[in-house]
Amino acid sequence: MRNTLYITSILLLVFTGCSSKQYFEPEDTYSYNGNTKELDNSIIDLNSNGATLENNTFVSKKGILKHNKEGFEFVNINENTVISTDNSANIHLKDDLLDITLKFEKNIISASKHNNLLAFGSIDNSITLYNLDTKQVLFKEYLKTSPINNIKIANPIFLKTVILYPTLDGKVVIVDLKKNIIVKTINIDPKSDINNIIFLKEVNNTLIAATSNKLFTFVNGKVKLQDLDVQSIIVKKNNIYVATLDGQVIKYDFSLQKIASKKSKFAKINALAFGSSLYALESQGFLIRISEDFNDSKVFDFSFDNEEKVIGIDNKIYFNDEYTILK
Numbered sequence: 001m002r003n004t005l006y007i008t009s010i011l012l013l014v015f016t017g018c019s020s021k022q023y024f025e026p027e028d029t030y031s032y033n034g035n036t037k038e039l040d041n042s043i044i045d046l047n048s049n050g051a052t053l054e055n056n057t058f059v060s061k062k063g064i065l066k067h068n069k070e071g072f073e074f075v076n077i078n079e080n081t082v083i084s085t086d087n088s089a090n091i092h093l094k095d096d097l098l099d100i101t102l103k104f105e106k107n108i109i110s111a112s113k114h115n116n117l118l119a120f121g122s123i124d125n126s127i128t129l130y131n132l133d134t135k136q137v138l139f140k141e142y143l144k145t146s147p148i149n150n151i152k153i154a155n156p157i158f159l160k161t162v163i164l165y166p167t168l169d170g171k172v173v174i175v176d177l178k179k180n181i182i183v184k185t186i187n188i189d190p191k192s193d194i195n196n197i198i199f200l201k202e203v204n205n206t207l208i209a210a211t212s213n214k215l216f217t218f219v220n221g222k223v224k225l226q227d228l229d230v231q232s233i234i235v236k237k238n239n240i241y242v243a244t245l246d247g248q249v250i251k252y253d254f255s256l257q258k259i260a261s262k263k264s265k266f267a268k269i270n271a272l273a274f275g276s277s278l279y280a281l282e283s284q285g286f287l288i289r290i291s292e293d294f295n296d297s298k299v300f301d302f303s304f305d306n307e308e309k310v311i312g313i314d315n316k317i318y319f320n321d322e323y324t325i326l327k
Contacts (some may be wrong), residue, residue, distance in 0.1 A: 007178050008018065013179055024267040025235050031289055035325040039064070042321040044308040045073045047110075048152040048198055052316060055059050058082065059318050061310070068094070069101070075111050076155045077240045091120065093132075104128070110166065114158035117177075117196035121156065125168040129180060139180040144169045148193060154200035159193045166197030188225075189214040197276055199233045208235060215242060217254050224256040232272040232280075232312065232313055237292075249280050251294060260294035273312035275326035281310060295311035 041054035041202045051059040051074060058065040058074040065082055066072075072084035075206040081095040085108045092101045093113065104122070111120035117129045117138075125146055129139040146168035154166040162183065164172040168188035175182055189195040189211040199210040207218040210233050217240075229245035239259065247267035251259045259324040268283040280288040287302035304310070308320035315326045 003293055008202050019241035022266045024286065026264070026286060026299040029286065029301050031297045032302050032324075034327065036322055037325070038317070039323060040066075041322045043311070043318065046151055046309050046311050048073045048154050049076050050313065051309065052084075053321075054122055058084070059313070059323075066312070068092075076114050078134065079114065079153075083113060085109070085111070091118075093118070100132075102130075110155045110227045111154045112158060112187065117156065117158070119156040119163050121153075121165060121167065123296070127165040127167065127173060128155075128176075129163065129175065138177060140172070142283055143167050143171070144174070145204065146196060149196040150194055152198040154197045154209075157200060159202060164200060164202070164207070166200045166209070168196040170195035170197070170214075172197060172209055173202065173208070186216075186223075188216045198230070201235055203235055203254075204238065208240060208254070210242075212249055215240070215252070215256065215313045217255045222255075226252075226256050231269050233273060234272045234312070236278075237287055241272055241274070243272050243280055247286075249278070249290060250302050262290055262294055264295060266290060268306075270306070270310045271317055273317050273326055274317060275315040277327075279312075279317070279326050281312065281319075287317075 001296050040057050043051045044054050050058055052206040055250060056068045056070050058068055060077045065074050072092050075085050081093055084092045089107050090097050090101055091108050103137060106122040106124045108120045108122055116133045118132055121127050125143045127141050131138055133279055149168050157164040161177055163175045167173060172186040173182055182313040188209055189246040192213045195211045197209055197211060201208045209216045210230050212230055213230050216225045230242055230243055234241050236252045242250050248261055249264045250261040253259055270283050271279045271281045273279045278290045282288060283306040285302055287300040290297045304319045310319045316323050
């Protein structure tokens with residue numbers, strides 16, 4: 001009898017919790033008649049820079065990339081070199097002059113190329129610099145392991161004299177390109193359970209980084225931090241736009257001064273993208289358009305399954321086997 005009562009109580013709690021769950025319900029919506037096109041196949045994998053489709057097609061900031069190596073997933077594209085990896089510690093580099101596969105000790109989860117140098121991070125949270133001409137490891141460092149990570153893992157950045165390595169334990173490690181040594185470590189989010197760097201960008205001498213719980217900038221020698229539950233982040237015209245877990249979209253300057261914000265009650269933002277306005281894709285099938293000055297907004301009905309994989313890149317949102325180009 002006691003077991004029956006216990007099970008009944010648990011079921012009541014579960015169903016009561018489910019029935020009380022609240023969703024974004026805008027008062028007025030409009031039909032979306034934007035430019036939506038089909039992809040070759042559905043998205044099967046995402047990272048911070050792009051996606052992989054079922055047929056080895058990649059989606060990136062350069063658009064749709066076809067004819068990639070079977071069994072490999074998209075990591076990055078820079079210097080027109082497509083970088084992809086598999087689950088057997090292989091990395092594939094392909095451009096007009098290069099088509100090579102290299103094998104290392106651990107699975108590679110982030111990578112960037114500059115001339116003859118390949119910088120990458122591995123699943124064990126080690127960071128490596130490799131010379132493609134001499135086939136030599138120039139630098140390697142093992143950092144604290146991180147068993148739980150956000151799938152949006154940022155890639156290293158080459159600057160003039162240094163490399164910025166995003167890590168899985170909430171750091172940005174700066175390595176000198178001439179001496180191949182660590183010259184500085186920026187600890188952005190040391191306390192969170194899931195604290196890998198999900199966004200890393202350098203814009204006009206400003207370093208912008210984020211984990212799932214922190215937004216960071218380094219500008220004019222000053223560090224700025226904001227505690228935020230980051231869902232999505234983009235940078236446009238010297239401003240940072242962040243969608244948070246509680247349904248806010250916030251506009252910051254590079255010093256992390258809040259310029260404007262909009263909160264949509266109970267909204268869950270899956271992706272941000274920027275056409276002539278800012279767009280936020282909401283999980284229940286809505287597309288929220290916010291003017292650049294945040295003085296005007298409009299909600300469109302936008303049909304997609306919230307179980308689908310979604311990514312916003314520049315002025316496009318890719319979802320399952322489709323994408324839309326935003327005005």
